[in-house]
Amino acid sequence: MTDHLKIALAQANPTLGNIAGNIALARDFREEAEALGADLVVFPELFLTGYPPEDLVLKPAFQRAAAEAMDELAELTLDGGPAMLMSAPLVEDGMLYNAVCLLEGGKITARQFKHELPNYGVFDEFRIFKSGPLPGPISFKGVRLGVLICEDMWYPDVAECLAETGAEILVIPNGSPYDHRKSDERLNLAVQRVSETGLPLVYVNQIGGQDELVFDGASFVLNADRSLPVQMASWKESLLVTDWQRGDGEVWSCTTSEIVDPGTALERIYHAMVLGLKDYVEKNRFPGVVLGLSGGLDSALSAAVAVDALGAERVHCVMMPSKYTSAESLEDAADCAKMLGTELDSISIAPGVAAFETMLADSFKGLEPDITEENIQSRLRGMTLMALSNKLGKMVLTTGNKSEMSTGYATLYGDMCGGYSVLKDVYKTTCFKISEWRNSHFSPLFKGPDGPVMPANVISKPPTAELRDNQKDEDSLPPYEVLDAILRGLVEEEKSFAELRDAGFEAATLSRIQNLLYIAEYKRRQSPPGVKVSTRNFGRDRRYPITNGFRDKR
16 A cells, blocks of 8 residues: 555547557657656546547447557556556447546556446437446555546536545546536536545546537646645646645545646637637648638638637638628738738639529529529639639638527528538627637637737628628627527527516517527538537537427417
8 A cells, every 4th residue: 555646647639539549649648657757647538439439439340449459558557657547438248338447567457337428418428338337446556546437427426436435536537528617517516526525536638629529628636625736727738747645534635736727718718619620620631721701700710710720821711702892801801811821812703693693594584683692692602612622622611600500690502611610609799709809819829820810890890791782790680799698598598488588688589589590400400510619509419300390489
């Protein structure tokens, strides 16, 4: 039995399905930890395969590869270096489990299965995995480690069982995706488990992007007195070796002190977009992105995120003017590209518009111009960007925000086309705030300029799609302050018509926005994936039917 322990927190960024790459990453982290004198390296949830594996984990070949990888890493510990607490999906007695294994002395000396399987929001583990039994502690160097796997911490049963069976330190490998409320929620639940058990706690979270999800890291340690000696940085891979000492009353405490400020709410949202895009592009091996730069806010913000994620040399901006494009928009787009240092091409859609007018003249004879002609412009821009993507290999970055996605204020196969969206889960009012934040803030994690990234006029001028003369967004939608408040009530909070009406919103406006939200579902089903930053994003959290006759007016 020892009175001193060094536990390394490996806040690492695996790639889902790249098991060989994840093995190599584990080796690198272990080597670094060994150089710092670590006894044990704790990795995030399902690190060996990446998380969440979705239905890929049901493939027998994938299961076999995960098991072989676990054996390979176990053999690595024959060298006498640090043990590893490693996680992967494993099959036992024909059942598939979300498992954690202690790798020590060349073999798997203990394994434990996740008990609480989340089945809400972005999670569907209950459909995929078998729930493990309530666990007992894992013995390591005479210290009884109480291992909880992510969701196991969110309820009291597993921690209580571990405490009652003699655990001395709670250790929690996590794959906890970011949303704007998650940091406080995690810490509050961890404090509850420490208060209930009287035990210190180690929380190790994944970092990186996986499709719509982004993991912020922000790993931490709580002592038994609920003090916070360690708060690791968000948004970047890192390893921290923590020192632990057994004190009076056999209570362990972390003597390492390292606190990194997690930043403001706007800062965290922006970092989430940057990391989500960076990993989506790089893990899918795109050479870069191409996007339309209109001179408006959303495209300017999307371009800024892209440059901060990838560097200006990998971002290709395109202005696609029509006869409705103002000189102000042309100037703002040019200034924005110059501030970001990106390439900016100008490709007029006027010849395409003229071609379609000629093609459709007989079919449209006697009919007045309407939204059809507006959508043709948008679709010509989408076709132009997709052509550039096909020819040059860069992924089209979509620029629509959550207010537009909610109400269908976007053109299918037009401005909705593309491979990924960084604003899909960000309301327009938040886009304004984030743009102002980025213009006056910088992080060493950003690859863009240390200074403003867009002209102030882009933020201050009234939003417009410029698809007809003198067009403004508020011609078609309520002011964004009103619209976004209604949408948060309908989407994130699932409030009834009556609740929102009683909160002061006009009944006719409520009815219209609710209807737009419902009938735009078919568009959202065909939209590209985008970074999840809210508690309820479209696609993974909020899953509504397309055919839906319900309207709440009571």
